[in-house]
Amino acid sequence: MDTKAPISGDEDIAIRIEKVKARMRTAIRESGLAAANPMLVAVSKTIGKNPIEVLLRHGHKTFGENRVQEAARKWPELKANYPEAKFHLIGQLQTNKVKEAARLFDVIETVDRVKLAEELARFRDRNGICPAL
Secondary structure (H helix, E strand, O other): OOOOOOOOOHHHHHHHHHHHHHHHHHHHHHHOOHHHOOOOOEEOOOOOHHHHHHHHHOOOOEEEEOOHHHHHHHHHHHHHHOOOOEEEEOOOOOHHHHHHHHHHOOEEOOOOOHHHHHHHHHHHHHHOOOOEO
16 A cells, blocks of 8 residues: 555545555554554654544544644644544654653654653643653
């Protein structure tokens, strides 16, 4: 399946995500990794809110974004409308963006420096907010 093909139309988006999930189920079954419970994180980098909402309406709930500022344009409204959705920050986080990232994301996938971990801990202590790491 060509994952780089342009996304068009609600039905196409829903069909494509179901094909990916079916391939995952097959791979999990064939590999014996069922106990690992892998999850599909749909990366929304450079994609607007509309395709994300289509996936949300079709039951997909986990999304990844690699830019805090791009997420700030998308996630607040999406989180308000779909509170069950989970938003992951994927890739490197700059320490100067910890406050905004901690408020936007449910999960921060990469903590690659002690300084970043300390800044996240300080933010948690001051605000009582800490995404899963």
